[in-house]
Amino acid sequence: MVGNHGSRPLGESADQPRRLVRLGDVLPRCRFIGAADIPARGCHDDAWQCGPGDVYVMRTTALGDGDEGLREAVARGVVGVVAERMVPSYGLPVCVVPDADWAMARLCHALAGDPAAGMEVIAVAGTSGKTTTVWLTAAILAEDGVRVGVLSDLGCLEPDAPGPVPARLADPNDLAACLGRLEAAGCTHAIIEVSSEMLARHALAGVACDTVVVTNVALAHRQRHGTTRAYEAIQGRILDCVAPGGMLIACRDDAGARRLVARWRRRGGVGAVTVGLHGTPRNAQLWATPVERQLAGQTFLLQTVDAVVPVSVTTPVQPFVRDALLAAAVGRHHGVALDRIVRGLESVGSVAGRLERINRGQAAHFFIDQPSSGHALAATLGSLRRLTTGRLVVLAEEQFARPLGGRRFARRVARWCDEAFVVPDGILGPRPARKALEAYARIDRLLAGVHRRDCVLVLGRGFDPGRDDPDGDDGERQLGLAALVAGWFALAAKPAPRRAA
Numbered sequence: 001m002v003g004n005h006g007s008r009p010l011g012e013s014a015d016q017p018r019r020l021v022r023l024g025d026v027l028p029r030c031r032f033i034g035a036a037d038i039p040a041r042g043c044h045d046d047a048w049q050c051g052p053g054d055v056y057v058m059r060t061t062a063l064g065d066g067d068e069g070l071r072e073a074v075a076r077g078v079v080g081v082v083a084e085r086m087v088p089s090y091g092l093p094v095c096v097v098p099d100a101d102w103a104m105a106r107l108c109h110a111l112a113g114d115p116a117a118g119m120e121v122i123a124v125a126g127t128s129g130k131t132t133t134v135w136l137t138a139a140i141l142a143e144d145g146v147r148v149g150v151l152s153d154l155g156c157l158e159p160d161a162p163g164p165v166p167a168r169l170a171d172p173n174d175l176a177a178c179l180g181r182l183e184a185a186g187c188t189h190a191i192i193e194v195s196s197e198m199l200a201r202h203a204l205a206g207v208a209c210d211t212v213v214v215t216n217v218a219l220a221h222r223q224r225h226g227t228t229r230a231y232e233a234i235q236g237r238i239l240d241c242v243a244p245g246g247m248l249i250a251c252r253d254d255a256g257a258r259r260l261v262a263r264w265r266r267r268g269g270v271g272a273v274t275v276g277l278h279g280t281p282r283n284a285q286l287w288a289t290p291v292e293r294q295l296a297g298q299t300f301l302l303q304t305v306d307a308v309v310p311v312s313v314t315t316p317v318q319p320f321v322r323d324a325l326l327a328a329a330v331g332r333h334h335g336v337a338l339d340r341i342v343r344g345l346e347s348v349g350s351v352a353g354r355l356e357r358i359n360r361g362q363a364a365h366f367f368i369d370q371p372s373s374g375h376a377l378a379a380t381l382g383s384l385r386r387l388t389t390g391r392l393v394v395l396a397e398e399q400f401a402r403p404l405g406g407r408r409f410a411r412r413v414a415r416w417c418d419e420a421f422v423v424p425d426g427i428l429g430p431r432p433a434r435k436a437l438e439a440y441a442r443i444d445r446l447l448a449g450v451h452r453r454d455c456v457l458v459l460g461r462g463f464d465p466g467r468d469d470p471d472g473d474d475g476e477r478q479l480g481l482a483a484l485v486a487g488w489f490a491l492a493a494k495p496a497p498r499r500a501a
Contacts, residue, residue, distance in 0.1 A: 019111055023055070023082070023095050026110040026206070027103050035093030038080035043107040044073075044173070045100075052077035055095070057104040058087065082107075105172040105205035112176035115183035116190065116207045119149075122330060123204065125194040125238040126215030126257070128376035129323045133215055134193045135351045136327035140344035141189055144336045149182030151175070152193040153372075154352060158185040170197045172205075179207075189334075199237045208243035211333060213326050217256025218375040232256065239264055247271040249329045251322050252284055273333065275325040277318065286329050288321050295365040295387050295455055302328060302342065309342050314349045314357055317383035319376075353462045355380060360486050361493030363452040364390075368462050368482045374404055374412070381416035381457070390453030393446055394420040397460035397481045404459075417457075419446065423481050440484075447488050458482045 023030060024037040032038065041053035047069030050056055056073035058081060070087065080093045084100050097103040109116065122137060124130045134152045141148045142159075150157040155164030156178040165181075168174045169192070182190050194204065217235050239260065242248060248264050250257040252274040261272055276284035289301040297314040300321055313320065324345050331341045350356045353370045360366070367384075371377040384392055394417045401409040401422045410420040423443065427436040450456055461480030 019113060021107065021110045023080070023107070026106055027082075027095065027097055030095050030097045030103070033086060033094045033096065034089070034091075035080070038093050038095055040079060040107070040111070042111060043082070043104060045104055047072035047076065050076045050078050052079075054078050055080045055082050055107070057081075057100055057107070058083040059100045059104060060084070099202065101200070102202040102205045105175075105202045108172035108176040109179075109206050112180045114206070115176070115179040118183050119179075119187055119190045120210045120334075121207060122189065122191045122211040122213065123194045123209040123238065123241055124191065124213040124215065124326075125196075125199065125235065126213075127196075127218040127235075128371075128373060128379065129215040129319055129326075130193045130195070132320060132323040132351045132354050133213060133326050134191050136324055136345060136348055137213075137330045138191055139348045140327055140331040140336055140341050141191075141334065143340045143344035143347065144331070144334075146189050146334075147185075147187050148189040148191060149185060149187040150191050151178050151182075152191075153195075156181060158182060159187060160185065169193070170195065170201060170203060172201065172203050175203050194238060194241075196231065196234055199234045202237070204241045207241060209241045209246060210243055211247045211249065211330055212238055212242050213330060214238065214248070214250040214257045214260055215323065215326060216251060216254035217260065218254070218373075232259075236260060236263065239267070239269075242269065242271075245271065247273060247333050249273045249275070249326060249333070251326060252276045253278070253322070273329050275322070275329050277322055277325070286325050286332070288325055290321070293318075293387060295384075302338075304332070304338070307338055309338055311342050311345050313346060315351075315355055316387055317355060317380055319379050319383070320355070356462060358482070358486055358489075360489040362450075362489035364450040364454040364456055366456045366458070366485065366489060368458050368460070370400065370461070371404065371459065377404055377413070377459075378416075381413060384455055384457060385416040388453070388455040390451060390455070391418040391449075392416065393418060393450060393454065393456045395443065395446070395456065395458050395460075395481060395485065396420070396422050398422055398425045400459045421446065423460075427481070427484070443484070444488070447485065447492070456485065458485050 020039055020041055022037050022039050038055060040055040043055045043057055044050045045057045045059045047056060050073045056078045074090045080095060081089045082095045082097060082100060082103050084097060086094060124133050131153050134150060138148050138150045147159045151169055156167045157164040158181060167178050179190060248269060250261050252258055253276050264272060273285045275286040277288055287303050291299040291301060293316055295316050298316050299310055299312045302309050302311050328341050353368060356368045358366045358368060369380055394413055405412040409422055413420045421442060423439050424435055427439050458481055460482055462482050
């Protein structure tokens with residue numbers, strides 16, 4: 001994982017020989033000032049990460065256009081500068097490009113040897129549902145015997161690894177290094193979760209995707225990109241990643257996804273598959289019909305123009321069915337038989353941290369979720385509300401509630417749940433403050449009152465090893481709220497010792 005100043009991308013070490021790339025060979029429409037070309041062995045947009053043989057890329061961000069780091073980069077031995085305009089370069093050659101973000105990403109992939117070129121790449125974009133779709137797709141391909149690697153919010157997972165390695169995919173250096181890891185592990189397929197931040201930075205520049213999946217295009221993340229039009233334009237960049245002859249797969253139930261499909265077809269794209277929760281052969285190639293849905297799980301019929309098969313999963317909400325349809329469409333496109341698609345979907349059960357079901361012997365239903373937007377949270381709570389015949393209780397870690405409403409979080413979710421409580425950070429610290437102790441007492445009362453027909457939703461981190469406690473001593477770790485709730489349920493469900501006669 002890329003750290004702060006001076007660190008290197010995931011998978012790269014100072015002892016490894018670095019590939020030499022001539023900028024003129026990989027950057028179209030560039031022009032050079034002060035040289036005919038610039039050979040480089042690395043590129044960075046952070047001057048503190050630059051070293052001898054690197055080029056410094058001056059990207060325009062909210063913090064500036066890179067001018068303030070130019071002198072530091074020169075002092076660290078860079079061989080040239082990449083910028084969108086002529087800049088004072090202290091005698092170094094300058095490569096002027098139309099888009100510094102695109103140039104930065106393209107150089108990162110080229111310097112890594114373009115590892116994506118040796119694999120079939122499946123990119124999953126959209127406002128919500130990306131992580132679930134990625135892991136369902138991976139399960140389907142793995143069921144068919146494919147060596148598939150996964151790059152998602154959960155990290156970089158190689159086929160034979162016990163778990164994902166954390167990675168910052170929005171950093172083009174990290175993304176290229178992760179793709180290199182997958183290629184070195186013998187992956188034939190790579191599935192990438194593509195966020196709007198990655199699209200804004202052109203993180204996939206030069207990567208030809210055999211399949212592109214669009215879950216939906218809502219407005220939940222528009223504040224990150226200024227305006228609704230800007231956000232939709234950034235999401236539309238995923239179409240530039242489709243390889244010639246590649247396939248676009250989208251959910252036709254979403255208006256934004258339908259607009260992207262229409263734009264794709266206006267461009268002349270002929271490979272497009274649409275899925276729908278309430279489709280027909282006239283408007284979708286795959287669609288689903290619900291059979292039964294309850295908090296314990298759901299069964300639906302996966303339908304194509306020539307087959308109908310039942311699918312039973314433990315995740316009860318409707319968005320999971322949409323994600324399963326998209327993953328099934330990818331499987332069909334890659335030649336996976338329908339029975340193996342069903343086995344893949346049913347083998348997953350739930351995705352870690354994405355409405356993950358936790359059973360510690362408690363009577364109530366208990367889920368962990370990490371919604372990335374208010375749109376995703378509303379979809380989850382709406383589905384749980386319709387399925388919960390008892391009380392719906394929401395417990396949210398403060399750091400997760402903050403971007404989903406902050407102080408107004410409890411009022412915003414009150415339309416769906418019977419009680420919501422935002423748990424202050426530090427409740428599980430080694431020296432909890434009085435506020436944290438009061439919060440724990442309230443959690444204790446809430447959990448003591450839940451019964452068989454109730455549902456408890458925890459918004460926060462799952463069962464990771466923990467994170468550093470900023471208020472504790474060096475090296476002390478702090479587990480998440482989910483671990484606290486799971487532990488409470490485990491103790492409450494433990495049978496009391498029998499008295500001796």
